[in-house]
Amino acid sequence: MSYCCGASMIGFIGSLRKQQVLVHHVPLLYCPVCHDVSVNPSVRDEFELVVEHANQDRVKEVTLRDEITPDMINEWRTVCVSFQEDDDFLAILYEQIDSALDLLRVAKIIQDKKWSEELKFRLKVLTERLKTSGRSEKMVDR
Template identity: 70%
Template sequence: MSYCCGASTIGFIGSYRQQSVMVHQVPLLYCPVCHDVQVHPAVKEEFELVVDYAKEDRVREVTLRETITPEMIEEWKEYGISFQEDADFEPILREQIDHSLDLLRVSKILNDKEWGEELKKRLKALTTQLKKLEEQKEESR
């Protein structure tokens, strides 16, 4: 499982700019709490090579993968990361909240107050995002 600031990251396919090069169709990891985005470790080397070649050729936009197959997504999921395969972010946020609640229960059993406080901050951030998402869905109806 990949973590950032105490929250498990979410995988998705998107665009990512490194230096002056915009790379499309990149497997990325997103932290729903601090909003950090990074290239998935499974393609990090390939991504860096593509960026280096693009810089040498003075190309500003490239595509990492022309096609993303279900097999690739399954391989990326092996890192233990929730992977967003469609536009609906709500199930993943709910999964993150459930996971955080489970960990909060463990922190109480272990009487680890510091960890419990960190988990409460994570839950607050995740819940805020979920509420915003639900409000956006209501407005679009």
């Protein structure tokens, strides 16, 4: 599983620009706390190769995967806790909040104050994100 700033990464299929090349249908990892986006490690080499070839051919927009199968999604899912396959980002936020609450309980049991504070900050950010998502915000291609 991938983590960023203490939060588990959310997987999704989106678009990413690198070296002036826009690549579509890329399996990505997204941090709901700091909003960092990165390419799923299982396709990182393929992504870099597609960008390199596009630059050599002076192509500004390409597609990484023309067809995404359920098997591919299952493979990509192993790197992250949640994988967004539809528009239900709220369910993923609730899952992230539940996970953080479980970890906070453990941090309190072992009396790890630093970890507890990090988890409280994560919960605050996720809760704020939940409030804004409930109004109409949805995850978009990055």
